[in-house]
Amino acid sequence: MTTEPTPSVPSESPVPSESSVPSVSEVEAHLRRIGAERPVRADAPALRALHLRHLLTVPFENLSIHLGEDIVLDERALLGKVVGARRGGFCYEVNTAFAVLLRGLGYRVSLLQARVFGDEGRPGIPYDHMALLVETAEGERRLADVGFGDHSTFPLDFDERGDQRDPGGVFRIVEAPEGDLDVLRDGKPQYRVERRPRELADFTAGAWYHRTSPDSHFPRSLVCSLLTEEGRITLSGRKLITRTRGERGERILGSEEEARSAYRDLFGIALDVLPVVRGGISDSNPQ
Template identity: 80%
Template sequence: MTDAPDQTDSATATALPDAAAYLARIGAGRPERADAAALRELHVRHLLSVPFENLSIHLGEDIVLDEKALVDKVVGSRRGGFCYELNTAFAVLLRALGYRVSLLQARVVDPAGRLGIPYDHMALLVETADGERWLADVGFGDHGHHPLAFDERGEQQDPGGLFRLREAADGDLGDLEVLKDGKPQYRLEVRPRELADFTAGAWYHRTSPDSHFPRSLICSLLTEEGRITLSDRKLITRAHGERAERVLDGDEEVRGAYRELFGIVLDELPTAPRGAEAPEGSS
């Protein structure tokens, strides 16, 4: 197990000039201290307010891995993003509130058990004022609602499922597997990384035909009752264990769904490749 990140991890981060605006964006108050209870609340508030979405790819918008640009997108433009964007912005907020945060790279495990590319995914190692370490991840689609205790190897119950962190049997020393309901979700490297290290992974997921992001259109948000997902023009609603879906009729209904359900106002609608549909739990 690696040591906790150095203080320089926080000191080199971009300053957040208006933490209040970010907190208002996610409907959270400013915590009195950077402790585990506050982190838990911030984490679930983020998931309930900021959608996981890949609209920029299909709108022809550039995705720049820059802290200020990503915070502006989430807070100023009231948009979401995928893992690199959401977890980077969340890290900036947490650092501004007194947490120490490191970026961790991970490789997603597909249904066949194959590992994705290096820097396939970004997650966060967060240290509280009390020295507790937590794995935070607001950028993995349909996943856990709360941070996971980073040094715990037993089962951890979450509203999103039963999670466990375990040492990877065939990886580098210190690599961890994140499991949900007994199935590996991703393999996590515990060495802290810099934001620039994720550039190639973000480029791959924006451009490669082997990535599902250029081939599908997704916007998904946790709700108090379950989850809502717009996959191209198919609206999928899960509430209290029940699932319903319907195809939206026409551009105005699609534009209204983005606005009313996800808080995203679009002048132009994104266009997905014909027949494309993204899984609800995309990373």
């Protein structure tokens, strides 16, 4: 089935390069990976369904950092990891893979850089996070984000400034200084996103920082987290945290084999060697 052509692109949504549009077979492989049907039209309802399927099947995880695996911000390499190896990743990885899929289905997609708000209420470094501006066939704009861990279940209306109710909470996009936008969840700022489209290579420094800096929580902790139909499951080291219909459960996995089984059975990740945080594990918040 083919997708209907999209309308002309507004000035802040650049036309993707030819190399960023996957082949039909690559799109079909990605759809199989997330258990989704190819949409008839690149519209908002189809985007909602794809967003949900991605969150239910592709984990938010930082295992590569602790397995000694290189993280290359290259579309082919990231598709090989997420689709071919059936892994997940952090924001730069899974949102890039999702962007490539959406382009292959006829959506217009821009990469946006964002700065995550810390506990002290200040935004972090530039290129701290990647989010996606997606334009549908009808010209509607959505803020999609499958790489922020525990966040919105569905894309947010990029141009709406009122409350947006979602299974993940009540979200609001508000104007911020210098033309940026703040994304709030239940009244608390999550990240400040810039409207200017960026290229994948622009995020290299941010990805390097989160792989190597002691000021980033990623090198200091393990996280593998996945949305479920009834809540969320998170494995942080040997601690398995489940949230089911609002009820939180927690238990410590007693052996390496039990941990490997959890990665395989709960997240679809087969590991010969378990990731280890050098110097100890601190619990990680899945975002």
